Amino acid sequence: MxxxxxxxxxxxxxxxxxxxxxxxxxxxxxxYAGISNPELLSVTENSFALYWDTDKAELCAINYGATRSNMDKSWAESGKPKKFHFLEVKGLKPGKEYYYQIKCGQEKSRQTRMSPGRFTTLTLPAGKQLFSFAVLTDMHIKEDVAGLILLPGAKKASLIPGFKWKDPDDPYWNFTNRNAIERINQLKPDFTIVNGDLTSWFTEDEFLIAKQMLDKLQMPYYVLRGNHDRVEDQPEDLFKKVFGLKQSYYSFEQGGFLFICLDSVRLKDGWEDISQEQWQWLESTLRGNALEPTFIFTHYQIGIGAPGINKDDQKRFLSILEQNPQTIACFYGHQHGARVEMLKFGERTVPQIIVPTAKEYPSGFALVRVFETGFVYNFQSTDCENCLEWRSITRGEYFGLAPEINGGSLSERNFVYPFPLEIQALVKK
Incomplete structure (x- = not known):
């Protein structure tokens, strides 16, 4: 041929x-080349928040409505043109389905896994709101490279490359945590819990900076130790010293609910460990407060398990949760991402909630609103100009897999948890 x-x-x-x-x-x-990385970050009972990038600085808008063919409402950006965008749309109705699309000039966004183009607003638990609290975690004061994976005790060798910010005079840990604290103050929760890793290398200077930043919170706050807040060969426990703690694990009450803050860190090297004395204290505290609905906080995700979590500790922790039906949920840090697992004990479920960090992607904190019959959990993003650019940069962590590893699903970042009937019976009306 x-x-x-x-x-x-x-x-x-x-x-x-x-x-x-x-x-x-x-x-x-x-x-669609002009609009990239769209993410539906948060959905509440009356709002939703989106993030996206554009290849040039411009002002965009979000079109939305009750059907895909009739997105008849619009919420527009204001101020100067930008390449990194965050916009929160308000005034929605609870329990309703909405469709949305980002519009930048003649370009419109398309549906993706992280931005599906539709959602249903949350429906609040019945009864009145009793109180609210924020959870901020993994501040990592004075960290200079983000996205590294270091084994406990390793100060240099990382398993993967990381990211640096362009301005050494305003490091990323500073503007992200500062913005998170400003946003928490705007939301006005009753208190804030800081769930470990306040520092990078457990120096007194780092602890003092962390305290100086946290002292700008306009409500009480409570701190937990993370693996980066260990002691090693320091002559004293600087975590306890700087924050004036007699003991690194403790409890407090709010509105008839008990909050337990554990120290899950072995002081000499940062690995997960809970002492026998602390186990006995936890069991005694729960036993003595059996009629108080209880939230538990610890830096390491003991209830879920992970590499580095002592299997015996996990087994004992799960046994304690099972034996104490007043426990509502456990909150963790350490992983830097969003993740929720529901542990089942017969007909009862206990959410295991990993809260994202503010200092890198996905860059935010949690707001929890407690009602008489349940609680509402929402991810709240940082929103300063540098925060949004840094969020875009650190989205590339873990060889570009940060959204899959740390982004979590929409329902892991925003959900309503109805209290079981036995918990509702304990709530003081």
Missing amino acids: KKSVKWHIWIASEVPRVFVLLFVFIIPFLL
Whole structure:
């Protein structure tokens, strides 16, 4: 067969595939190239928040409505044009389905896993709101490279490369945590819990800076130790010294609820460990407060388990949760991402909630609102100009897998947990 005939046959067979490639993949990519990395971050009973990037500085808007074909409402950005965007849309109705699309000039966003183009607003638990609290975790004061994976005790060797911020005079740990604290003050919870890793290398200077920042919270706050807040060969426990703690594990009450803050860190090297004395204190505290609904906080995710979690500790912790039906939920830090697992004990479930960090992607904190019949959990994003750019940069952590590893699902970042009937019976009306 002649070569020209072969070419004609090839063209006849391949042209349809080329058109499919063009219209299904290449043209849509070019059409949406100006809008990238859209993420539906938060959904409450009356609002939703989106993040996205654009390839040039511009002002955009979010179109939304009750159907995909009739997105008849719009919420527009204001101020100067930008490449890194965050916009919260308010005034929605509870328990309703909405559709949305980002519009930047003539370009419109497409649906992705992180931005599906639709959602249903939350429905609040019945009864009145009793109080609210924020959870901020993993501040990592004076950290200079984000996204590293260091084994406890290792100060240099990382398993993967990390990211640095362009301005050494305003490091990322400073502006992200500062913005998170400003946003917490705007939301006005009754108190804040800081769930460990306040520092990077447990120096007195780092602890003092952390305290100076946290003292700007306009409500009481409570701190827990993380693996970066260990002691090693220091002559004294600086975590306890700087924050004036007689003991590194303790409890407090709020509105008829008990809050237990544990120290899950082995002081000499930062690995997970809970002493026999602390186990006995935990069991005694729960036994003595059996009629108080209880939230438990610890830096390490003991209830879920992970590499480095002592299996015996996990087994004992789960046994304690099972034997104490007044326990509502456990909150953790350490992982830096959003994750929720529901542990089942017969008909009862106990949420195990890992709260994201503010100092890198996904960059935020948690707001928890406690009602008579349940609680509402919402992720709250940092929103300063540098925060949004840094969020975009650190989205590339873990070889670009940060959204899959730490982003979590929408329902892990925003959900309503109805109290079991036995918990509702304990709540003081």
